[in-house]
Amino acid sequence: MKKIILLLSILCITVVSNAQDIKTICNTINNLNTAILNGSIKRRDAANQFKTLIKQLKKAADKSQSSGWVFPLKGYKSNAIGGTNGNGYSDKGYNFLDGNKHTAHPAHDIFINDHNQDCLDDRTHQPVDVLVVDNGIVIACTNEWDPVSSLRGGKFIWVYHPAQNIFTYYAHNQAIFVKPGDEVKQGQKIAEVGRTGYNAYKKRSPTHLHFSAFRLVDDMPVPYNSYLQLKKAKNI
Template sequence: MKKLLLLFIAVLFTSPLFAQDTRSVCIKINELNSRVLNGTVKRADAAKQFKTLINQLSKMMHAPGTSEPWTFPLQGYKTNAIGGTNGNGYSDKGYNYLDGNKHTAHPAHDIFIHDKDQDGIDDKTGKAVDVLAVTDGVVIACTNQWQPASTMRGGKFIWVYHPEGFISYYAHNRAIFVQPGDEVKQGQKIAEVGRTGFNAYKKRSPTHLHFSAFHIKDGLPVPFNPYRQLVKSTAQ
């Protein structure tokens, strides 16, 4: 019976109608997220709209949870690349999703690459470093546009919703390779590490991936510290 249920879910998730419906919702989330970042939507309206859209998506994406370890989000790197001591660079105090680009917290782990000359290329391999999806999910927001004069701190970023009920966030990329509504598999390349973003672009900032994770509480993203999951993750 369990095998039949899993087969039914697999068929449902790969059907053209399902893909079309999820992409439509994800595009709406992406548009709303842009308005939140730009401060062009009232907080109450944004909260109501996000809650409605993420609830629709969660019903579409409902699937049995997985106990599999995450994939570490940087190709060729391990947890010792995480900044700080034992992940103490994480601080979510005062974070509110509705603050958009104006929030003052750092609910994230910065994962640094070998890049002394700050050209976005790994000093050891001579190549860009791939950003990987930590587990299966669907892209709900992203942008591949950013200019040095921009005050947007995330630069070129990606939000991925996972059926287990959380969102992962990957920021400061040099290039992204997904769009809202794209399904991604665990370990799939979704971007390359870069230096985009208001603070990350500056010389004082070593090249890194800004990685965050959020639970959905009362319909909105609320950060949680993913250090334990990162430590247990599998390097590629």
């Protein structure tokens, strides 16, 4: 009995230690991401730090798998994706290290019914929930944004998915409900759709979620077109 208790104690300590490690790593990634966005760090230094942190996160993360994706907007389907057959996606010239200065659009804009631009669904008169597409860990986010800011993502969230070794990115949120280091489960509400971000805030922009997916190539994020995955995603 004493041996069992000892083993359970060791297991609990290990789990707590891993959770603490993950939070520390993710908070450091979050700070690094902020430095990349505002251009206060050299590209080479940023790349070296990011690669080191991702390797640490891979070792600490739980790689439990789920089947497929959940569509990232509750109550919506893939027909809400802008463009024809997802042709709004364009990753030409994108580099993660460019931060807020990149000019590409490696994403799909998923529009909600919000003609008066009050960030509420016109049918339900409620905010639209942003759902994480798969199990993962929040590595960076911000719940603060000023309308005079030039930050294009506004209130954004980055999630790392260990089982697939990919990232997903959710931008222009009105409010977010997670923080760096949080482990999130597929279909969990992580934010509400909004109009934050330099271009998204303007009247000419319909209310939408900006959604991107990235593979890790040499431990750096490289965007890929996730349109087919979004089309096949389960709707909630």
